[in-house]
Amino acid sequence: MKTCGMSAIKYILFIFNLIFAISGVAIIAAGGIVLADVGEFNHFMDGKILAPAVVLIVAGAIVFIIAFLGCYGAIKENYVLLLAFAGALLIIFIIELAVGIAAAVFRNSFSDVMKESLRYSMNNYTKSQADKVAWDDVQMKLKCCGIDSAKDWIEAGVLDASVLPYSCCRGAEENTQCLESNAEVYTEGCYMELKLRVENNARVLIGVGIGIAFVEVAGIVLACCLAMAVKKEGEK
Incomplete structure (x- = not known):
């Protein structure tokens, strides 16, 4: 006969997995938001900032699938499935924890890499047409000019004296001239705008990756408790 404790763990684990399935969707959404927000500027970024987001999306999809494995194992009270579920959760926990740590570490070290890029x-x-398109795109979308300021273009001697890319001027169209003296020139540098965007998204990765990872610990404990209870019940 089933014990009350075993039944309680069973239904708690079942409810937990329904919530866990929803969290899988949340993980996918978080990774997608980060990719959509900084992916368009990946020309200037080391792939490290995008890799954690991709890993998070994959992990979210796996979490969603694993949640159903846990539900089935709990309802059927299958010892092997429950242990497989706990093991899979442990692997996902390690992956998400690593993603969170990687995002935290990279947040503090990407500055020099991005500025050099x-x-x-x-x-x-x-x-290079690719570099031209990337610069015009980032300057128009983030309303910035140069690395730290518009003077970077002049000092680099990329264009004629006092001439800036058209994208440095507010509302300018391609093939129109944008001069450093123009009142419509963006005053903010693109480096700080990109840095701020990356740091904000790194916080999302850290919060989601580590936050949900620790919630998974509860699932591992519950699955192991139910598995042990099922084993003991089977030995009677």
């Missing part, structure tokens, strides 16, 4: 790309503005 911006500087290198700026020097190729007139030589």
